[in-house]
Amino acid sequence: MAIDSSQAAGFTRRATRRLQTIEEALDHAVAIMEADGVGALSMSEIARRLGIRQPSLYKYFPSLHAVYDALFARGLALMEAAVMATVTPLPAGVARIRAGAKAWIRCAVDNPALAQLLVWRPVPGFQPTGETFAGSTRQMDQLRTEFAAAVDRGELNPEGGTPEALRLYTMVLSGVISQQMANQPGAAFDTGLFTRLIDDALDMFFARYSVPQGGSDAKPRP
Amino acid sequence: MAIDSSQAAGFTRRATRRLQTIEEALDHAVAIMEADGVGALSMSEIARRLGIRQPSLYKYFPSLHAVYDALFARGLALMEAAVMATVTPLPAGVARIRAGAKAWIRCAVDNPALAQLLVWRPVPGFQPTGETFAGSTRQMDQLRTEFAAAVDRGELNPEGGTPEALRLYTMVLSGVISQQMANQPGAAFDTGLFTRLIDDALDMFFARYSVPQGGSDAKPRP
DNA sequence: GTCTATATGTTGATAGAC
DNA sequence: GTCTATCAACATATAGAC
Numbered sequence: 001m002a003i004d005s006s007q008a009a010g011f012t013r014r015a016t017r018r019l020q021t022i023e024e025a026l027d028h029a030v031a032i033m034e035a036d037g038v039g040a041l042s043m044s045e046i047a048r049r050l051g052i053r054q055p056s057l058y059k060y061f062p063s064l065h066a067v068y069d070a071l072f073a074r075g076l077a078l079m080e081a082a083v084m085a086t087v088t089p090l091p092a093g094v095a096r097i098r099a100g101a102k103a104w105i106r107c108a109v110d111n112p113a114l115a116q117l118l119v120w121r122p123v124p125g126f127q128p129t130g131e132t133f134a135g136s137t138r139q140m141d142q143l144r145t146e147f148a149a150a151v152d153r154g155e156l157n158p159e160g161g162t163p164e165a166l167r168l169y170t171m172v173l174s175g176v177i178s179q180q181m182a183n184q185p186g187a188a189f190d191t192g193l194f195t196r197l198i199d200d201a202l203d204m205f206f207a208r209y210s211v212p213q214g215g216s217d218a219k220p221r222p
Numbered sequence: 223m224a225i226d227s228s229q230a231a232g233f234t235r236r237a238t239r240r241l242q243t244i245e246e247a248l249d250h251a252v253a254i255m256e257a258d259g260v261g262a263l264s265m266s267e268i269a270r271r272l273g274i275r276q277p278s279l280y281k282y283f284p285s286l287h288a289v290y291d292a293l294f295a296r297g298l299a300l301m302e303a304a305v306m307a308t309v310t311p312l313p314a315g316v317a318r319i320r321a322g323a324k325a326w327i328r329c330a331v332d333n334p335a336l337a338q339l340l341v342w343r344p345v346p347g348f349q350p351t352g353e354t355f356a357g358s359t360r361q362m363d364q365l366r367t368e369f370a371a372a373v374d375r376g377e378l379n380p381e382g383g384t385p386e387a388l389r390l391y392t393m394v395l396s397g398v399i400s401q402q403m404a405n406q407p408g409a410a411f412d413t414g415l416f417t418r419l420i421d422d423a424l425d426m427f428f429a430r431y432s433v434p435q436g437g438s439d440a441k442p443r444p
Numbered sequence: 445g446t447c448t449a450t451a452t453g454t455t456g457a458t459a460g461a462c
Numbered sequence: 463g464t465c466t467a468t469c470a471a472c473a474t475a476t477a478g479a480c
């Protein structure tokens with residue numbers, strides 16, 4: 001019992017310590033990217049800030065690309081968490097989609113380096129692992145169901161459920177964050193010249209898929 | 223006379239030869255960026271492809287940043303030429319703006335490296351020279367006048383002339399090209415999953431600023 | 445898991461001969 | 463304008479002692 005417990009505890013402690021170091025390394029990586037650009041990341045600099053020698057870092061990451069992959073995954077998780085925290089208490093529908101969009105944009109502005117990794121492809125030769133990329137696909141799937149729900153509830157016309165509508169939606173969000181990051185980096189969400197137009201952008205988008213506001217009996221389906 | 227002429231000719235010949243070399247260097251630079259990413263550009267690689275030693279390249283560009291600046295300027299000029307060629311024969315108005323937008327997107331897709339340099343900011347520490355950046359500002363000014371003309375002609379409501387409308391417009395275009403370059407690089411304009419939605423995106427945008435389609439007497443201004 | 449040592453490569457930029 | 467030579471950094475990654 002005592003032996004098992006200490007073994008288990010020892011194992012988990014080592015494992016958690018290792019995970020802590022990994023997270024710390026990623027923290028530094030984010031700091032480096034935000035300071036000097038996404039392309040300025042290097043194993044040497046991470047190790048330097050971590051207080052270890054550069055070869056030691058290879059015990060945690062097999063390559064620089066692996067670091068980028070972990071950062072991509074972290075970015076995905078961060079965005080998902082931000083959106084979920086905002087969206088979970090809300091009922092399905094357009095209002096929920098809108099709230100999620102704003103949460104996403106806000107999170108992207110607050111984490112510009114990770115957002116660049118997600119929205120742009122600034123690192124030559126880097127592509128997220130299949131496993132990592134699956135997370136991105138999963139988020140897109142969930143977004144699809146959100147739109148389908150809004151259509152079912154009659155808040156969007158049937159065209160709102162098409163892949164084209166979804167792509168148009170991602171284009172709108174991508175446009176907001178791209179212009180904000182490129183032309184006014186560092187600005188806060190509430191004061192950014194482009195992010196402050198997010199409501200207008202969403203109005204513009206959803207107006208395209210609004211249901212005809214009929215009177216008492218407006219084309220009900222038999 | 224003969225002397226003056228030969229001197230002048232000698233001077234211009236040398237000058238044009240020099241300009242030719244510079245243009246050739248920029249051609250190689252574009253090829254490098256398209257092959258290995260915008261951040262992969264280096265003086266060494268340009269010189270290698272140019273068939274000269276790397277220090278010799280410093281006779282043409284004082285630094286790598288100067289090369290980026292020249293590339294930024296070339297990208298601006300290319301886009302402007304493409305838009306102008308499409309737009310010049312058309313009368314002012316929304317149709318002309320739309321045609322210009324499509325020409326711009328098409329040109330961006332055909333020149334992804336230069337487009338990335340213009341739309342994103344992928345090179346850490348690089349900012350276009352004041353002179354170069356002025357070209358960008360000038361193009362924005364012209365866009366502003368295009369919108370003002372469309373408002374004057376009654377094709378857009380007064381809100382279409384506001385800075386917010388213009389920013390929303392740039393966000394839409396930036397969203398199209400960003401999503402296309404990030405998620406389906408290399409696709410042609412006509413078949414790209416995102417670029418083929420350009421008309422829908424423009425519909426969505428201009429619908430927001432459409433004038434109320436009145437009957438015979440729809441709110442004429444006194 | 446950390447270190448030293450090292451191999452091997454790259455880069456931007458300058459000095460100075462021709 | 464081209465070259466050689468060189469500097470000073472910087473990088474990724476591996477081998478192997480402890």
